[in-house]
Amino acid sequence: MNTxxxxxxxxxxxxxxxxxxxxxxxxSGNKAEPSNTANGNAAASNEExxxxxxxxxxxxxxxxxxxxxALTFREGETIENNVATKWALDTLGIKVDxxxxxxxxxxxxxTKMRLxxxxxxxMPDIAVVNDKLLAQDLIDSGMFQDAGALFDKYAxxxxxxxxxxxxxxxxxxxxxxxxxxxxxxxxxxxxxxLLWIRQDWLDKLNLQAPKTIAELEAVMEAFKNNNPQGxxxxxxxxxxxxxxxxxxxxxxxxxxxxxxYGTLPSQWNLAADGTLEYGSTNAGIKQGxxxxxxxxxxxxxxxxxxxxxxxxxxxxxxxxxxxxIPGPYWMSGWxxxxxxxxxxxxxxxxxxxxxxxxxTAMRHGTHFVNGVILINKDMKNPEAFFTYENYLFDNxxxxxxxxxxxxxxxxxYDYALDASGNPLxxxxxxxxxxxxxxxxxxxxxxxxxxxxxxKALLNLAEGKEATTYREKEVVAQYGPETxxxxxxxxxxxxxxxxxxxxxxxxxxxxxxxxxxxxxxxxTFNEIIYGAKPAEAFDEFVKSWKSSGGDDITKxxxxxxxxxxx
Amino acid sequence: MPQQQTLxxxxxxxxxxxxxxxxxxxxxxxxxxxxxxxxxxxxxLIIFAYLPMGxxxxxxxxxxxxxxxxGSEWVGFDQFRYLFEREDSLQxxxxxxIIAIFKMVLNLFAPFVFAILLNxxxxxxxxxxxxxxxxxxxxxSWVILGGILTDLLSxxxxxxxxxxxxxxxxxxxxxxxxGDWFRFTVILSDVWxxxxxxxxxxxxxxxxxxxxxxxxxxxDGASRWKQTLHxxxxxxxxxxxxxxxxxxxxxxxxxxxxxxxxxNSLVYAKGDIIDTFVYRTAILNGEMGFGTAxxxxxxxxxFILVVISYRLAYKLANYRIF
Numbered sequence: 001m002n003t004x005x006x007x008x009x010x011x012x013x014x015x016x017x018x019x020x021x022x023x024x025x026x027x028s029g030n031k032a033e034p035s036n037t038a039n040g041n042a043a044a045s046n047e048e049x050x051x052x053x054x055x056x057x058x059x060x061x062x063x064x065x066x067x068x069x070a071l072t073f074r075e076g077e078t079i080e081n082n083v084a085t086k087w088a089l090d091t092l093g094i095k096v097d098x099x100x101x102x103x104x105x106x107x108x109x110x111t112k113m114r115l116x117x118x119x120x121x122x123m124p125d126i127a128v129v130n131d132k133l134l135a136q137d138l139i140d141s142g143m144f145q146d147a148g149a150l151f152d153k154y155a156x157x158x159x160x161x162x163x164x165x166x167x168x169x170x171x172x173x174x175x176x177x178x179x180x181x182x183x184x185x186x187x188x189x190x191x192x193x194l195l196w197i198r199q200d201w202l203d204k205l206n207l208q209a210p211k212t213i214a215e216l217e218a219v220m221e222a223f224k225n226n227n228p229q230g231x232x233x234x235x236x237x238x239x240x241x242x243x244x245x246x247x248x249x250x251x252x253x254x255x256x257x258x259x260x261y262g263t264l265p266s267q268w269n270l271a272a273d274g275t276l277e278y279g280s281t282n283a284g285i286k287q288g289x290x291x292x293x294x295x296x297x298x299x300x301x302x303x304x305x306x307x308x309x310x311x312x313x314x315x316x317x318x319x320x321x322x323x324x325i326p327g328p329y330w331m332s333g334w335x336x337x338x339x340x341x342x343x344x345x346x347x348x349x350x351x352x353x354x355x356x357x358x359x360t361a362m363r364h365g366t367h368f369v370n371g372v373i374l375i376n377k378d379m380k381n382p383e384a385f386f387t388y389e390n391y392l393f394d395n396x397x398x399x400x401x402x403x404x405x406x407x408x409x410x411x412x413y414d415y416a417l418d419a420s421g422n423p424l425x426x427x428x429x430x431x432x433x434x435x436x437x438x439x440x441x442x443x444x445x446x447x448x449x450x451x452x453x454x455k456a457l458l459n460l461a462e463g464k465e466a467t468t469y470r471e472k473e474v475v476a477q478y479g480p481e482t483x484x485x486x487x488x489x490x491x492x493x494x495x496x497x498x499x500x501x502x503x504x505x506x507x508x509x510x511x512x513x514x515x516x517x518x519x520x521x522x523t524f525n526e527i528i529y530g531a532k533p534a535e536a537f538d539e540f541v542k543s544w545k546s547s548g549g550d551d552i553t554k555x556x557x558x559x560x561x562x563x564x565x
Numbered sequence: 566m567p568q569q570q571t572l573x574x575x576x577x578x579x580x581x582x583x584x585x586x587x588x589x590x591x592x593x594x595x596x597x598x599x600x601x602x603x604x605x606x607x608x609x610l611i612i613f614a615y616l617p618m619g620x621x622x623x624x625x626x627x628x629x630x631x632x633x634x635x636g637s638e639w640v641g642f643d644q645f646r647y648l649f650e651r652e653d654s655l656q657x658x659x660x661x662x663i664i665a666i667f668k669m670v671l672n673l674f675a676p677f678v679f680a681i682l683l684n685x686x687x688x689x690x691x692x693x694x695x696x697x698x699x700x701x702x703x704x705x706s707w708v709i710l711g712g713i714l715t716d717l718l719s720x721x722x723x724x725x726x727x728x729x730x731x732x733x734x735x736x737x738x739x740x741x742x743x744g745d746w747f748r749f750t751v752i753l754s755d756v757w758x759x760x761x762x763x764x765x766x767x768x769x770x771x772x773x774x775x776x777x778x779x780x781x782x783x784x785d786g787a788s789r790w791k792q793t794l795h796x797x798x799x800x801x802x803x804x805x806x807x808x809x810x811x812x813x814x815x816x817x818x819x820x821x822x823x824x825x826x827x828x829n830s831l832v833y834a835k836g837d838i839i840d841t842f843v844y845r846t847a848i849l850n851g852e853m854g855f856g857t858a859x860x861x862x863x864x865x866x867x868f869i870l871v872v873i874s875y876r877l878a879y880k881l882a883n884y885r886i887f
Binding site for chain 1 (some may be wrong): 633830
């Protein structure tokens, strides 16, 4: 090779490199949309009545998934392609197209959604979001359409009935008078709680279940220092609670202690004058904190409660070293069912929240909205989504005899049939049951009618035989005391107080709420741990108000007076 | 290509002297194949390192993802003002500095000493074994270590506290619930996790020391200690300066994942750092503008510190990194 051809060679090589680099970079950017023709056909017949029971040719609904890390799959199946997507295509002629999926730990779904939004990626036709702030941002982005209008037009009777149980469910997603998202309904009372107490301990000590805070203290004292299981006092956790995430949470929750003094922390309560008040600044909190400090000093609650999150509080309960744990009615199934495996003869029974001296008691209530369904503005066949969801509401939400979901969601997944056609559940299913195939549906858990579960439970508690699927399900899959717990929850229905503010974050909330929450958590914990005297609470209230709390209260009440009308 | 032919005579003998007399693009034209070969990496750098810097304008905007960089409202220095107006911002910056500086100094000093000690071990097998053992924690994530530490340091039956009460008769210490102990725990556990990694770097430096220096010293009758003091340590100083200078860029990074997995509201006053603060205010609330502003603030401070330490290293130790 002479110099000249060497140079030529070098030049060609360089050009090749550059070209390949450019091609490599640009390739991923503009893929053609392949589904145009199929949609064109559907659009032609759209004019008369687009809503159909089954679509032929199939239509597409695109969505994005936040996959619960605990969700399991049969070999070869994924969230994008599984029994539920096949079911949708075969039964309804709806193709579920997954834009992306992510294992939803530490809010990964919300993060990915935000990134997709900021980088201008294609938004899914149907977005199911339970992060309130993200939902508000998505609504504000203007990429989603007036879902309320579509709901009125296409939603089936069952779904509408379920929604009408509380018309207030729409409030959180109303923008300029338009209902921008369909509230995702969940079972009522799901996080209303009661006290789970070790009945075998009570029996051995010959004690009655506590009805007041004072009686509760006597029980805790006996559990600790006169333990019927023979545990040393420092090994017992009489009352398993934790404050790591908040003073108001879903398991091992301490907020009812404040309830005995007439307030609930970390939520907006209706004050005597009809306005909304932030519970954590109510004077009742101070007494609650003093009580919790006393309990910690006496060793009734875990020494490291400030480091304990919800799951941690269930550990001593399951290990059999805790006497009482506050939590929802369903805890009889998970996690408390396992206690008997660790300690022979351990029995948990549900009891009502104890009252204060004057008979006051409060517990935080459950909104039966667990997120929102957003419908993309550019969705070609929004009615298809209603076909999908109506079907689930009609057949799955409260399946009667003859429904395709009579025995469970999918055969070979959450149930199996034995030789004589009887359903098998849980460990009896060959290859082990998939615990939640309902999570395979576009809308998390398929379809839930808020009062269905409780109706079933109350029927069972009355001693009725389980007839419907829902009733059989709670018998088969929930713990033994679930029905009893449901009646306990219902007995105290009047003390259940929901967070009254469900609107979008206000302006001052966005800029100040983190600081306010920080000083709240810090002050409360420092008082309980004795790092500061109880009087520090008064200072906290003062600085809470002056550091933006007053403005937030004003904004919240403005919102409230608008929806209350 | 006639042009190239005329350039040919200068060829490779082109020196600095010649460069002065030549037009700006002379060598660009003359050595064009080489420049062309650099181009892909240059393009790569521009696309992935320089263009994204444009996003920094977010720091001066009330950024809304759906409005984009061009449509979002300009707010000037509001985001920065907000950072310093918060009642606890000074405390947070202070916490960050204290934790980060202690970590930085100890993470320089501990591996330095450990590498020298390890280097004295004659048995290669033992040396390698220890080296691997101390290097291992580096690969563990703080999510796992956080859980392990919480259990180890528990006041109720945690191994460490049982040891303290059982052997030394001390009252249990609430390591993760007391602000001062929290800082101590955070710094110590970080040094424990990372010093193995630093040791590897220093050991590499030690392997490069010319053996003839030691031979000469031995001939001169220098003891092992004197050899260490006058040969080993000085030959490690340059690499220590490099490591130290690079670490200075992290002076405002006190370690997000570690603190995030260990902290709780009891230790906010002494353990809340800039990154956890950003996580709560910016990430959780989707305030991208604010997050960017703090990121920019941190980068500027780090940049200044790196430049200063670079100059100092040159002036005092006559050592250039780049």
